[in-house]
Amino acid sequence: MTVRVVLPLPLDQAFTYLVPEDLAGEAQVGSRVLVPFGPRRLTGLIVERTDEADALSDYFRLKPILDVLDAAPAFTGELIRLTQWIANYYVCGWGEAVKAALPSGVDIAEKHHIRRTEAPAVFWEDHPDVGPMLRYLDHHTEATLGGLRQQGIDVPLVLLRRLESDGLITIVKALKKPKVRIKYEKHLRFAPAFRNTGAVKDLTKQLRGLKQVAVVEALAGFALEGHPEPRKADVLERAQAATTTTNRLVEKGILEVIEKEVIRAPVYTFAAEPQAPFRAFHRAQRAALDQIHAALDARRFETFLLHGVTGSGKTEVYIAALKKVLARGQTGIILVPEIALTPQTVQRFRRHFGDKIAVLHSRMSLGERYDAWRHLRSGRYSVVIGPRSAVLAPLSNVGLIVVDEEHEPSYKQFDPSPRYHARDVAVMRARMNGAVCVLGSATPSLESFRNARTGKYTLLEMPERVPVPGHAAAPLPDIEIVDLTLERKKHRLHGALSETLREAIEQRLMRGEQVILLQNRRGYAPVIECQECGFVPVCFDCSVTMTYHKPRRRLRCHYCGRTQRMLAACPKCDSKDLSQLGAGTQRVEEELERHFPGAAIARMDLDTTGRKNAHHKILDRFGRGDADILIGTQMVAKGLDFSRVTLVGVISADVGMQLPDFRAEERTFQLLTQVAGRAGRAELRGEVMLQTRNPKHPVFRYILAHDYDGFAQVMMDERNAFDYPPFGRIVGVEFRGPEEELVDQMARRWTKLLTERVPGVVQVLGPEPAFVGRVKKQYRYHTIIKAPKTFTGLQDILRAVIKKFGNTPRGYHVAVDVDAIGLF
Ligand code: ADP
Ligand code: ZN
Ligand code: ZN
Numbered sequence: 001m002t003v004r005v006v007l008p009l010p011l012d013q014a015f016t017y018l019v020p021e022d023l024a025g026e027a028q029v030g031s032r033v034l035v036p037f038g039p040r041r042l043t044g045l046i047v048e049r050t051d052e053a054d055a056l057s058d059y060f061r062l063k064p065i066l067d068v069l070d071a072a073p074a075f076t077g078e079l080i081r082l083t084q085w086i087a088n089y090y091v092c093g094w095g096e097a098v099k100a101a102l103p104s105g106v107d108i109a110e111k112h113h114i115r116r117t118e119a120p121a122v123f124w125e126d127h128p129d130v131g132p133m134l135r136y137l138d139h140h141t142e143a144t145l146g147g148l149r150q151q152g153i154d155v156p157l158v159l160l161r162r163l164e165s166d167g168l169i170t171i172v173k174a175l176k177k178p179k180v181r182i183k184y185e186k187h188l189r190f191a192p193a194f195r196n197t198g199a200v201k202d203l204t205k206q207l208r209g210l211k212q213v214a215v216v217e218a219l220a221g222f223a224l225e226g227h228p229e230p231r232k233a234d235v236l237e238r239a240q241a242a243t244t245t246t247n248r249l250v251e252k253g254i255l256e257v258i259e260k261e262v263i264r265a266p267v268y269t270f271a272a273e274p275q276a277p278f279r280a281f282h283r284a285q286r287a288a289l290d291q292i293h294a295a296l297d298a299r300r301f302e303t304f305l306l307h308g309v310t311g312s313g314k315t316e317v318y319i320a321a322l323k324k325v326l327a328r329g330q331t332g333i334i335l336v337p338e339i340a341l342t343p344q345t346v347q348r349f350r351r352h353f354g355d356k357i358a359v360l361h362s363r364m365s366l367g368e369r370y371d372a373w374r375h376l377r378s379g380r381y382s383v384v385i386g387p388r389s390a391v392l393a394p395l396s397n398v399g400l401i402v403v404d405e406e407h408e409p410s411y412k413q414f415d416p417s418p419r420y421h422a423r424d425v426a427v428m429r430a431r432m433n434g435a436v437c438v439l440g441s442a443t444p445s446l447e448s449f450r451n452a453r454t455g456k457y458t459l460l461e462m463p464e465r466v467p468v469p470g471h472a473a474a475p476l477p478d479i480e481i482v483d484l485t486l487e488r489k490k491h492r493l494h495g496a497l498s499e500t501l502r503e504a505i506e507q508r509l510m511r512g513e514q515v516i517l518l519q520n521r522r523g524y525a526p527v528i529e530c531q532e533c534g535f536v537p538v539c540f541d542c543s544v545t546m547t548y549h550k551p552r553r554r555l556r557c558h559y560c561g562r563t564q565r566m567l568a569a570c571p572k573c574d575s576k577d578l579s580q581l582g583a584g585t586q587r588v589e590e591e592l593e594r595h596f597p598g599a600a601i602a603r604m605d606l607d608t609t610g611r612k613n614a615h616h617k618i619l620d621r622f623g624r625g626d627a628d629i630l631i632g633t634q635m636v637a638k639g640l641d642f643s644r645v646t647l648v649g650v651i652s653a654d655v656g657m658q659l660p661d662f663r664a665e666e667r668t669f670q671l672l673t674q675v676a677g678r679a680g681r682a683e684l685r686g687e688v689m690l691q692t693r694n695p696k697h698p699v700f701r702y703i704l705a706h707d708y709d710g711f712a713q714v715m716m717d718e719r720n721a722f723d724y725p726p727f728g729r730i731v732g733v734e735f736r737g738p739e740e741e742l743v744d745q746m747a748r749r750w751t752k753l754l755t756e757r758v759p760g761v762v763q764v765l766g767p768e769p770a771f772v773g774r775v776k777k778q779y780r781y782h783t784i785i786k787a788p789k790t791f792t793g794l795q796d797i798l799r800a801v802i803k804k805f806g807n808t809p810r811g812y813h814v815a816v817d818v819d820a821i822g823l824f
Contacts, residue, residue: 002062003027004048005035008095010417014047018064026158027065030073030080034066041066045098046073047080067157074102074377076396082429083392090818091798092417100418101392103373104366113172114160115142121168129155130163137169183367184259186232188219188246191256195228203254212249214239219255229258281320284462285313291460292321292436296399301431305406305452306440308462309476309706310677311641314440315345318402319352321438326356326382330399330435334385335422337408337638343616344641345404346385353383360386360393363612388413388422391429398433401426405638406439406448407670412821419817423448442677442708443670446719449712450726465681477648477679477686479704483695495591496583501649501689502595509599509628513684514644517588517631518675519651522605523547523556524587525580528567532575537567543774549607550586560776588651589631596629604632637675643682648675653690657697660771661823662724665699669711672703723763723786725819731785731794732820735767737812740779746812747781753801754783762787762794784823 001024004014017035019027027033031046075098083097090097116137124130133153137143148155163169172184194200200220204213218239222230232246239245249255281289288306295302308314322332334349336342349357358372358381375381377394384393388411391401403411403423411422423439430437439448439457452459465476482500484493492499496519508515525548529536537546539557546555546564553566569576583591585605592601604618615635622630623642630636650672657668672690680686690700702711720727733754735747747767755764766783773780787794798816808814 001027002050003033003046003065004050005033005044005065006047006094006098007035007037007042007044008093008099010093010096012093012095014094015044016050016062018062020064022156023065023068023158026068026071026161028073029077030075032069032074034069036063036066043069044095045075045080047084047094069157071161074394076394078396078398078429078432079392079394081432082425085428085432086418086420086425088795090418090420091795091802091816092419096416097418097420100389100413100420101394103369112145112157112160113142114144114148115170115172117167117170119167124163124168129153130159134168142172183262183371185262187229187258187260188232188235189229189256189258190219190223191253194254209245209248211239211241211245215241215245215249216254229260232257281316282313282467284308284464285317288317288460288462289320291458292317292438293324295436295458296321296324299434301434301436303427303430303437303439303451303457304460305444305448305457306438306460306462307444307452307708308440308442308460309465310442310674311465311681312442312462313466314404314462315348318404318438318440319349321400321436322383322402323352325399325436326353328399330397331382331395332384332400333390333393333395333398333402333426333429334383335388335390335401335403335411335426336385337405337410338387342638343619349383349385356381357383357385358393360384360390362387388420391422391425398429399435400438401430401435402438402440404440405674406441407443407445409667409821412819414817415815417815419815419820421819421821424819443673444708444712446666446712446715447726450716475680475685476706477676477688479676479688479690479706481695481700481704482689482691484691484693485695496588496651497591497595498691501691504647504687504689505592505596505629505649508647509596511646512644513646514622514625514627514642515629515647515649516636516640516645516675516678517592517629517649517651518634518636518671519583519585519588519631520633520655520671521547521582521584521652522558522586522607522633523584524550524590526582526584527580528555529579529581530570530573530575531577531579533570533573535570535572541774541777543772547584548580550590551607559772583651585631585633592629592631599629600627601629601631602627604630604635606633609635634671634675637671637678640678641681642678644684645678646680646684646686648679648686648688650675650688650690653692653700654694657694657699662719662722663821666715669699669703673706673708676703723788727789729787729789729791729794729818730820730823731787731798732817732823733767733783733785734770734815734817735781735783735813736778736815737809738777738779742809742812743779743781746808746814747783750801750805750814751783753804754785754797757797757800758785758787758794759791761791782823784820 001019002016003019005017006014027046029046029049033044033046034041035044079101083101084094086097087094114137116134121134124134133148133155136148136151136153160169160171164171194203200216203216207213207216215235218235219230221238222235236242236246246255250257292304306314306317318334325332336345346359358376360369360372373394376384379396384390384395403426406423413420427437448457451457482498484498487493487498487500505515527536527545528548537555538544539546539560539562541562542557542559544557544559546557548566549556554563555566556563567578570578585603589601589603592599602618602622604615608618609615619640621627625644653672656671657664676688679688692700698714719725724730733750735743735750737743737746751764751767758764763786764783767781770780770782802816
């Protein structure tokens with residue numbers, strides 16, 4: 001028999017290996033295997049078994065797999081197909097896509113620690129490999145496979161597992177490099193002869209040591225309570241005894257120690273506001289659910305675009321659909337843009353799905369991740385909630401995939417490859433499973449908007465907020481523009497806050513209400529400039545200005561993290577006249593402290609949320625009412641639901657609009673609509689103020705009118721005219737390396753190979769230096785490819801170019817980014 005094995009290498013597909021007879025049972029599709037590859041041994045994944053009788057020549061040509069690493073396959077057939085699709089569509093190695101679906105750590109071979117049990121070796125003693133191993137183990141507490149090999153003993157895992165099931169040895173698995181280990185805890189139980197109450201009574205009379213009696217009684221107590229195998233630590237605590245006592249009892253053959261696996265799951269608490277009493281779904285929710293349920297009942301693949309304004313009750317729709325899916329024994333995936341920022345949403349899912357739900361997020365330890373992954377695979381969890389990588393979770397029988405805030409750019413991965421878009425993978429995965437996919441947003445991406453228009457997705461609309469009992473529907477907040485140029489003329493603007501906004505804040509503080517302020521720039525001042533000669537400090541390694549951070553008086557590069565002390569004088573002309581231009585969150589916070597000395601202010605940006613759970617603490621504090629004003633970067637725009645927030649202010653609505661990205665306006669519309677949605681979510685009416693120097697910009701007209709459809713239509717016409725997505729496909733190719741000259745050459749040669757191969761309908765723009773021309777000592781060039789949606793051969797051409805181009809020199813990189821976003 002032979003198998004096809006995928007290895008973690010860029011652009012190579014599957015390789016064929018022979019399966020030795022003794023591994024034939026274990027070498028299943030989805031099993032990870034150890035294979036020889038050149039001089040190395042690599043971990044790969046079996047993606048196919050080719051069971052037909054093979055040509056004899058294969059046996060001479062092919063190499064055999066060395067071992068099977070999993071007792072049960074790590075991958076399902078479905079994930080194998082999904083990763084293959086990702087590799088094809090996003091032009092990367094299949095093994096790279098496989099790697100993205102494995103928790104970090106397990107791509108490296110597991111290490112097995114082997115211990116001998118008491119069981120007699122019987123007929124194994126004469127086995128040429130097993131015999132020496134058992135004898136070796138009899139004299140050592142444990143051994144690893146590597147350690148055994150050094151002794152000249154080589155027993156394949158498959159055989160080890162057989163010995164384990166025969167009870168001769170125990171195998172404890174750990175991972176080789178990143179130290180992920182399954183965690184075990186010691187538990188105690190009575191030896192078989194003492195597992196009845198009579199025997200325990202006799203024991204307590206016979207035993208002389210008081211501590212020993214206490215342990216026996218404690219253990220008997222646990223057994224009576226229905227826990228015959230409690231944790232050793234619990235027994236010791238109840239008996240007020242120490243390990244020496246239990247050791248004595250084990251030696252006497254009265255107790256047994258067993259090891260049980262512990263599941264590490266991060267503790268997740270968040271003091272949520274009490275929920276408004278939930279009566280029944282309102283009409284639009286009911287209508288949306290009816291359609292989703294119909295698709296679920298028919299067990300047909302269908303993608304819904306749930307376009308619901310902020311606070312319209314989308315999350316409740318997800319929860320109801322998920323309940324239905326679980327009730328019939330299927331599983332579900334919930335994607336959220338950034339889990340640390342949406343503790344309230346996670347909390348709501350937790351409340352409904354309890355220990356059936358695994359939460360994945362970027363701050364988890366390797367061990368926590370590994371455990372979550374294994375138990376998603378084993379079926380102990382039936383729901384996963386997490387950021388983009390959760391779309392690759394190893395759940396079987398997926399019935400529903402939800403992508404909340406589907407327009408969020410964080411769903412697209414850039415580094416490392418695969419550069420996939422989790423929303424699009426979600427739709428594909430739902431399709432492969434005949435499942436339902438729900439994409440939710442108050443401001444859908446134009447891609448999804450168009451798919452809904454053309455009938456590829458089913459549009460569900462919830463245009464109103466959830467009505468508050470006793471009130472008419474909680475209306476969307478009033479949005480007004482504060483024209484900064486005008487304010488300045490009227491001498492009503494001295495720092496970052498206009499007097500208009502300040503007065504509005506003051507009102508809220510007097511009424512005991514809360515305020516959220518958005519300034520999408522962290523630090524104190526984004527630019528330092530010498531007033532004499534115009535010098536501006538720029539990072540040594542990146543072509544961006546250094547941002548001044550006041551707390552430690554340092555300049556910091558936001559691209560590479562390099563810092564230096566704030567300049568006392570201009571290094572060029574020695575002038576001390578350095579001005580601090582622009583305002584980051586720190587400066588706004590300082591201004592607020594000056595104007596509102598009695599107010600409690602919380603700041604949330606990358607600098608205040610570095611530590612684990614920092615987000616929670618800040619939001620918790622704000623939620624309890626211990627802070628009056630929350631100022632932050634776009635972090636404050638996401639999914640927060642605080643009923644006392646009646647004012648949202650945007651310090652500069654123009655940040656982001658200047659970026660040379662065709663999606664800049666779309667992003668601005670999304671961000672401002674989203675942050676506006678934080679205001680007036682309950683009985684109290686909300687107000688939103690957008691400060692801008694550009695009040696005439698058309699994007700504001702639509703934001704003010706809460707007119708998503710109108711905005712989308714204008715954008716669509718523009719995109720259509722220039723063949724931009726969603727009408728055309730965009731592929732970005734990034735060239736990086738330490739010498740600009742060579743990067744330029746590399747970019748031109750690569751682009752030439754491409755131009756030679758593409759038909760006339762495909763436009764190739766560039767190569768050109770990127771907008772941020774240098775990052776972390778690496779020069780960056782871009783080529784942008786625009787192709788009609790109907791042209792399907794692009795990926796094959798890209799693969800041909802990559803192949804023809806061959807290896808890049810050391811330190812130089814080419815990154816192909818299909819459906820690129822953020823091109824600058
Ligand atoms: P979205 O996800 O669209 O922003 P949510 O699902 O968070 O909206 O709903 C907003 C608020 O309204 C939440 O506090 C939620 O518990 C509540 N809510 C949702 N649906 C209903 C309903 N039918 N009746 C009462 N309250 C509801
Ligand atoms: Zn100067
Ligand atoms: Zn830098």
